[in-house]
Amino acid sequence: MSLQTFSRSIRISRPASEVFAWHLRPGALERLMPPWERAEVVKHVGVANGARVVVKSKVGPFWPAWDVEHCDVIEDKQFRDVQISGPFKRWEHTHRIEAEGSAECVLTDEIIYELPGGVIGNAVAGGWVRRKLERLFTYRHEVTRADVELAFRYGAVRPMTFLVAGASGLVGGALVPFLKSQGHTVVRLVRREAAGAGEIFWNPAKGELDAAKLRGVDVVINLAGENVAGGRWTAARREAILSSRVAATRTLVSTIEKMKHRPFVLVSASATGIYGNRGEERVNEESMRGTGFLADVCKAWEKETGAAEALGLRAVALRAGVVLTPAGGALAKMLPAFRAGLGGKMGSGRQWMSWIGVEDFVGAIYHAVIDQRCGGPVNAVAPGAVTNAEFAETLARVLGKRAWLSVPAWTLKAALGQMAEEALLSGVRVEPARLDEARYEFRHGKLEDALRHVLGR
Structure with missing residues (x-):
């Protein structure tokens, strides 16, 4: 048969x-x-x-x-x-x-x-x-x-209207279906001609967004920004990374200011890069900010987010770690080599990686909206940070391979320059203190569990 x-x-x-x-x-x-x-x-x-x-x-x-x-x-x-x-x-x-x-x-x-x-x-x-x-x-x-x-x-969460900037991106693609399946309405900001009631045109580079079209919006989620890991940081690329984040957030806040009935919360992405390279130090939201290009970008980004507080909104800056999904980002770039049995640590492998599964990043966004204890900077990372070497070993094990190769630091520096220095060879051991205080329940608090879920292994 x-x-x-x-x-x-x-x-x-x-x-x-x-x-x-x-x-x-x-x-x-x-x-x-x-x-x-x-x-x-x-x-x-x-x-x-x-x-x-x-x-x-x-x-x-x-x-x-x-x-x-x-x-x-x-x-x-x-x-x-x-x-x-x-x-x-x-x-x-x-x-x-x-x-x-x-x-x-x-x-x-x-x-x-x-x-x-x-x-x-x-x-x-x-x-x-x-x-x-x-x-x-x-x-x-x-x-x-x-x-x-x-x-x-x-509990009884009323149906709300979410305005999402960056809805077509890596996290936005997971967030929008989640919000809809929880009974909410989602309106996307798009940079082309809007197609229907579920989209609104904007041009953040020029500060263009019609406040009248935001009537009825309860929540604003800002995920917009140029990809940080898209290659060597040339002067033009550095400017694009910074300006895309600042312009998008500034446009959202200035448009909200013009609204008669404003949203109650703005949740904007940020990154753990704000802490810089911290070695073995454990950091939380009360820790000092670091130095470097990524730290400077995040500082400017969060300054624009914080401006929403003067308008009566609760403003949350979600400091994301490495978001794990095979749909894109760091994990997607690693998978071909690891699946071929050619994966391994980068540089010494001792640098800390603060990570979060895409399901939990979406969950942290939603929690930040619902739970009023979330305000200001909130670390969106899982509780179990690992070293780069531990990450490589875990990913290889999940794929049934060995992590026996390593990429020398000098090779990465020669190919990617400062991007390699700050994004690949530096590390920070971040703790999700405020998510813990707000009693967020992680779906995947352990790295191997998170990888097995997103990879179907």
């Missing part, structure tokens, strides 16, 4: 009605798409009988579409997805939610599928497909349970 069945279940400590409702919200489908996959939701108008979902997935140089239809929807209990066209000969996916008393339920995903080529197709690709499904649904169930239980933990 070439027909195959895959099934996986998870117990969730919330009523079946809440789990079902979460699946119906905008953003839920994007939340369930793992960061190691290159995929894009082309069409999704909700879960209802006859509603269609179209997803494009990258396969080599191609982006084939996968078209499925929702059917057999039973409120609070189940819905099915049936393939109309796509990579499988047959695909039927049943999402079943079974109540376990009034406060718990069991979510089961059951898939009946058939590969092209019949018995031969199953012999060639059957094992690979099953392993892929195991990785996918381990990830999906962890995200579903954590998101649904998170909503209960925060």
Whole structure:
């Protein structure tokens, strides 16, 4: 028989009605798409009988579409997805939610599928497909349970309108679906012509943003800024890194000043680079700022953020560590070498790396919005900073490889100059003191757990 069945279940400590409702919200489908996959939701108008979902997935140089239809929807209990066209000969996916008393339920995903080529197709690709499904649904169930239980933990949070600058970036791409799946409305700032009510045009370099279009905004999230690790810091690149952050934040604050009814909070990204190179010293939000280009950029950035306080807003500067996701950033750059068994430490490997999983960075942003104890600088890092050598060993172990190579410091300096000095060979051991005080619960407080989650390992 070439027909195959895959099934996986998870117990969730919330009523079946809440789990079902979460699946119906905008953003839920994007939340369930793992960061190691290159995929894009082309069409999704909700879960209802006859509603269609179209997803494009990258396969080599191609982006084939996968078209499925929702059917057999039973409120609070189940819905099915049936393939109309796509990579499988047959695909039927049943999402079943079974109540376990009034406060718990069991979510089961059951898939009946058939590969092209019949018995031969199953012999060639059957094992690979099953392993892929195991990785996918381990990830999906962890995200579903954590998101649904998170909503209960925060209590009755009213639906809000979030304005997000940098929504198409690495963190923004994860943040927007999360906010929507929690029942909020998201408006993106874009630098092209706005497409519909969910977008507003702005030009931060020229200070252009229409305050009238921000009416009804409750929260402003600022993630805008030129990529720091995009190569050698030439004079032009240094200027772009600094000016992009200062101009974006200044434009947001000056526009908020013109509003009659203002948002109640501005959460703006910053970075642990503000502390400079601190060796073995443990630092928190009360520690002195450091020196260097990155420290100067963060100081200027946070000064613009802090200006919002004079307008009556709570202003939060989230000092991010290395954000871990294979979708981009530092981890994505490391993966090819480590997957080839050619990974290892940089320089001495003794420099400290303060990191945070992308799920927890998104969670820290949301926590900073909800919890009024968060104000001023807040370190967005996991509690377990590691040395660069420890990071390399952990990543290699997760990938089933060895971290036996190292990149000499002189090679990095010759290739990248000051960027290598400050971003790769320097380190800081940062503690999330204010997140701890505000009782933020990390999803992944240990490096290996975070890497296994985002890499599906």
